[in-house]
Structure formats: C-alpha cells, structure tokens
Amino acid sequence: EIVLTQSPDFQSVTPKEKVTITCRASQSIGSSLHWYQQKPDQSPKLLIKYASQSLSGVPSRFSGSGSGTDFTLTIISLQTEDAATYYCHQSGGLPWTFGQGTKVEIK
Amino acid sequence: QLQLQESGPGLGKPSETLSLTCTVSGGSISSSSYQWGWIRQPPGNGLEWIGSIHYSGSTYHNPSLKSRVTMSVDTSKHQFSLMLSSMTAADTAVYYCATGVGGIFDYWGQGTLVTVSS
Numbered sequence: 001e002i003v004l005t006q007s008p009d010f011q012s013v014t015p016k017e018k019v020t021i022t023c024r025a026s027q028s029i030g031s032s033l034h035w036y037q038q039k040p041d042q043s044p045k046l047l048i049k050y051a052s053q054s055l056s057g058v059p060s061r062f063s064g065s066g067s068g069t070d071f072t073l074t075i076i077s078l079q080t081e082d083a084a085t086y087y088c089h090q091s092g093g094l095p096w097t098f099g100q101g102t103k104v105e106i107k
Numbered sequence: 108q109l110q111l112q113e114s115g116p117g118l119g120k121p122s123e124t125l126s127l128t129c130t131v132s133g134g135s136i137s138s139s140s141y142q143w144g145w146i147r148q149p150p151g152n153g154l155e156w157i158g159s160i161h162y163s164g165s166t167y168h169n170p171s172l173k174s175r176v177t178m179s180v181d182t183s184k185h186q187f188s189l190m191l192s193s194m195t196a197a198d199t200a201v202y203y204c205a206t207g208v209g210g211i212f213d214y215w216g217q218g219t220l221v222t223v224s225s
Contacts, residue, residue, distance in 0.1 A: 095167075096159075098153055
C-alpha cells in the first residue's frame, strides 16, 4: 500500500498569506496525485488533479506541483473561505489511498 | 452534471451487514470511462477508499476490508451498491459514493452517516 504523508497536520494562517502543504508518497506515483478540499459538514471537492492540472471553477490561487514522491499544494493569498481540511490522494497504485489531511485555520 | 445520492439505514448493530445504495443522475452509469466508488470517513478522521466498480461489473477494493465488501451495479436503476458484512463499531463513519475517471473522484454524494451500535 502506498502511504501518503502530509505536512503540516495543522496550519493557522492570516488572510492573504501564502499556504504550502506538502504530500510525500512512500513510493513513486508519477503524477497520479490529486488534491481535495473539505469544508466542515461538506463532501470533499476536487481541486487539482494529476499533481498540477487546474480544474474549471477552482480559483486560480490554488496550484499544485511535484512528481514522483514529493508534491505540493499552494494557496496564494489565502481567503477566509479557504478554511478547510485539505487531502492528497493517489491513484498510482491499488489500493488508492489518501493523506491524513491538513487543517487550515484562518487567524 | 453528475449528481450522486446515497441511501440506506443510518443505524446498524454489530455483526450485521451494512447495505447502501447510490443513485446517479445527470449522466450515464454505463459510461465506460467512469468508475463508481465508495469512500468512508470516521467521525473526526480522514478519508478511506473502500472500493470501486465499473458498470461492466469489474471491481477494485481495499484489502484492509478483506472479504467483507461486496459491490454491485444496476444500470437499469442507475444505481450502484455497497454491502459491508460483520460490522463493528469501527465501521461507524460517513459513507460517500463518488465517481470519476482513472481513480480520481470528481463528483461526490453528500454522504450518509452510519452508526454501528448495539
């Protein structure tokens, strides 16, 4: 099983600050790494697919990078509505797995 | 746009079998591109992929749940289903159905809380 380890587990950030979340895979998964945002009492929402591919309707302040085992989700100029838990997810090998999540709080 | 809706009992007893159904609208469950999946989230915890099924009937599941998982698809009803046997309190979670291409989950249901308690 491919283990995804996110860091940090928690981040408290001031609006307009930059947020960086990393996800490390226990083995190479190419670019088969995706990012989701989950707000309280809501279903997860796909933000970025295949490490860096943006999705229609997702604000441009969200971007992803990386390949192999190391990946990053960046939020430029954090907005209050970005308070959520962010998960990485890999589809590079079965079973598909998720990271443990990174909770982003607004100061 | 695809919409998914879970249905099933919200409460079950230990050793019983959980049965959930996901109804698909706004698109075809018979699409060759999509896999139809189940993901769960224990209260206050992270996400765990349970398994996925293609409309052809081929399945992929998480070995951590061993042989307790059965999935099926009914194209005539635009539904796919999950059965989880021998439930314990550790199976208490919000269960989501979700779909997408290539192991990515683009569309999610709203989730249904299942509590296992005697």
